Amino acid sequence: MALVTEKFWPQGDFVAKSVGMPDVPRVRLPHPVAGTGSASLQAIAEAHAEAIIDALEGQT
Amino acid sequence: MTELFNAESEEIALEHLHALGCTDGLPVVIPTPDRVERMVLASGLDGDLVLGEMGPGGGVASVRQIAIAAVMAGCLPDYMPVVLAAAKAVIDPRFDLTEMQSTTHCTAPLILVNGPARHSCGPIASGFGALGPGHRANASIGRALRLAMINIGGARPGTSDMALLGHPGKFTYCLAENEEDSPLPPLHTSLGFDAENSVVTVIGAEAPHSVIFSGTGDPKQDADGVLHALAAGLCGLASNNAILTGGSAVVVLNPDHAGILTGAGLDRADIQRELHARCVHPIGTLKRVAPTFARGDDDSKLRHGFKDPADILVLMAGGSGLYSMVMPSWCAGPHRNSAVSVQVESDLYCELPGA
Numbered sequence: 001m002a003l004v005t006e007k008f009w010p011q012g013d014f015v016a017k018s019v020g021m022p023d024v025p026r027v028r029l030p031h032p033v034a035g036t037g038s039a040s041l042q043a044i045a046e047a048h049a050e051a052i053i054d055a056l057e058g059q060t
Numbered sequence: 061m062t063e064l065f066n067a068e069s070e071e072i073a074l075e076h077l078h079a080l081g082c083t084d085g086l087p088v089v090i091p092t093p094d095r096v097e098r099m100v101l102a103s104g105l106d107g108d109l110v111l112g113e114m115g116p117g118g119g120v121a122s123v124r125q126i127a128i129a130a131v132m133a134g135c136l137p138d139y140m141p142v143v144l145a146a147a148k149a150v151i152d153p154r155f156d157l158t159e160m161q162s163t164t165h166c167t168a169p170l171i172l173v174n175g176p177a178r179h180s181c182g183p184i185a186s187g188f189g190a191l192g193p194g195h196r197a198n199a200s201i202g203r204a205l206r207l208a209m210i211n212i213g214g215a216r217p218g219t220s221d222m223a224l225l226g227h228p229g230k231f232t233y234c235l236a237e238n239e240e241d242s243p244l245p246p247l248h249t250s251l252g253f254d255a256e257n258s259v260v261t262v263i264g265a266e267a268p269h270s271v272i273f274s275g276t277g278d279p280k281q282d283a284d285g286v287l288h289a290l291a292a293g294l295c296g297l298a299s300n301n302a303i304l305t306g307g308s309a310v311v312v313l314n315p316d317h318a319g320i321l322t323g324a325g326l327d328r329a330d331i332q333r334e335l336h337a338r339c340v341h342p343i344g345t346l347k348r349v350a351p352t353f354a355r356g357d358d359d360s361k362l363r364h365g366f367k368d369p370a371d372i373l374v375l376m377a378g379g380s381g382l383y384s385m386v387m388p389s390w391c392a393g394p395h396r397n398s399a400v401s402v403q404v405e406s407d408l409y410c411e412l413p414g415a
Contacts, residue, residue: 008222010218010219011162011219011220011222014116014117014214014219014220015116015162015220018115018116018117018118018214019118034352035352
């Protein structure tokens with residue numbers, strides 16, 4: 001399962017296809033994540049935790 | 061796999077290649093089967109010989125695929141041994157090509173050439189303006205590697221090559237060392253090769269940064285001044301080398317600065333050691349620039365930009381004057397931006413009639 005920000009979504013598709021895993025589960029995050037501070041990281045984590053768990057459980 | 065297209069003219073073929081994203085944005089020589097096979101023949105190798113995979117696309121780099129890139133870039137057949145060695149260098153797992161092609165950093169493969177191939181596979185320029193326009197071998201060898209990285213490695217801006225802006229060295233970035241005039245031994249001999257070997261060393265690097273130093277005539281003071289100036293360029297506060305640390309970098313001394321350093325009794329290892337010692341910043345200062353990277357409780361503690369002095373490649377090239385060049389690096393990937401050296405197999409080269 002991969003966490004991919006909005007701006008890097010096409011790159012995620014490219015890499016997934018390149019390595020023969022076109023359907024690898026991915027969760028789309030806002031961009032940017034890096035350098036936005038710990039409060040922002042916490043908020044993003046909370047907002048996407050459920051989607052991440054769903055992806056890990058194969059529900060997306 | 062290579063697809064063969066038919067076109068009514070070279071102009072139409074060129075537009076088709078542009079439309080497919082197979083060029084670097086500039087016109088290319090159309091890689092017709094005849095031209096490609098002549099390039100393969102010059103290599104002395106089987107065109108189907110696989111050199112390895114190029115990431116991030118995972119394309120298979122055969123001799124023929126590299127020959128296609130060399131034709132497109134405008135290489136002469138003479139250049140093929142150096143192009144192949146450069147391709148082998150970036151394919152080497154230590155180069156981290158997939159990560160390097162995918163990063164948001166501007167890094168580009170800088171090709172450094174040593175040994176007799178500078179002449180037999182060129183001439184590859186090492187003097188005035190060697191990194192600028194007007195030198196066919198430098199221009200087309202570096203461009204061939206870039207086109208291979210695009211068409212075999214699959215690097216496309218914004219989808220697989222995520223460099224935020226890039227730099228002009230991503231078109232071509234190739235240089236020979238001026239061994240004949242250098243007071244230092246050739247770079248490749250310091251990397252474990254024999255002087256008579258031809259060697260290509262490739263490192264992912266930022267654009268060249270100019271470093272000015274004008275001497276006073278005092279040998280000791282001037283050597284100290286050159287070293288300080290180089291260190292300031294190599295490990296500036298906003299650079300990856302200062303912030304991420306642990307990578308590699310390149311110092312291209314001009315003849316004057318090389319003379320100042322060796323005149324003060326410094327050899328290459330001394331220069332590397334002195335630069336390593338000067339490429340430091342207090343953690344407190346780094347925290348102001350990059351709070352998410354610079355960590356540690358003692359703000360006064362100095363952090364080295366380089367793990368090992370040998371990670372700073374030092375060579376001599378360029379014209380005489382006030383300016384040397386430094387090429388900082390990305391400092392990331394599993395191997396932290398390692399330089400990779402490959403011997404040029406010029407003994408396999410096959411001279412072509414009329415080439």
